Amino acid sequence: MxxxxxxxxxxxxxxEKEIKNGKGCIIFDIGIYFPFAYSEDCSFTFSVNEWDLLFDYIINGKNPTMEAFTDLKLNHRYPNRNYYTLTKKYGRKLSKIGYPFFLNFDECDKPFYxxxxxxxxxxxxxxxxxxxxxxxxxxxxxYINLSDGIKWDFSFSSKNSLFGPTCKREWIANKDTSRWIFDNNHIMFYNLTLEPCEQEFDKFIE
Structure with a gap:
């Protein structure tokens, strides 16, 4: 970004337009390091779900469905061609910051995944x-590192200003850590809640 x-x-x-119209925004900047030949068998998808998937899975026995965003393109926003980015589409145009996800403020108390x-x-x-x-x-x-086919690394970060953050948080996970609630090789839940740093819009872009 x-x-x-x-x-x-x-x-x-x-x-800014959506925020002035009363929406909140979380900007997802997702990159995947994949130094192999890309194929549809190794496709990457992304979504945000607004309910407690883990509760449904463990208590109700429902497999989590993933309604992947369709306004999404896999591209290279950075120079390294082995580094794929998940980018929002605006018709024929592409976002330059990743995937801005807009929501109503009364939705923020819901479980999100x-x-x-x-x-x-x-x-x-x-x-x-x-x-x-x-x-x-x-x-x-x-940042997802898939250079090791067995051990995947997930590195998260969040800050409340582009250049001079007063809040910065980081999380690191891989497939070998004990923080996974459930893993049957196809469905994985991470046992740690990510809390991005919220900020006033003008201060965020200072």
Missing amino acids: YLYKDIRSIIKNEC LCIGIGNVKVHFPIKINITKDKPICELTL
């Missing part, structure tokens, strides 16, 4: 979204 010199104006262009599809494996990360009308924006960066 931060390679662009005019990143402030880019974020204003992609997010960030769902990543890697081939036939679905990985679920719980998110607590704390945005408010006063602080309507946050960002969550995810």
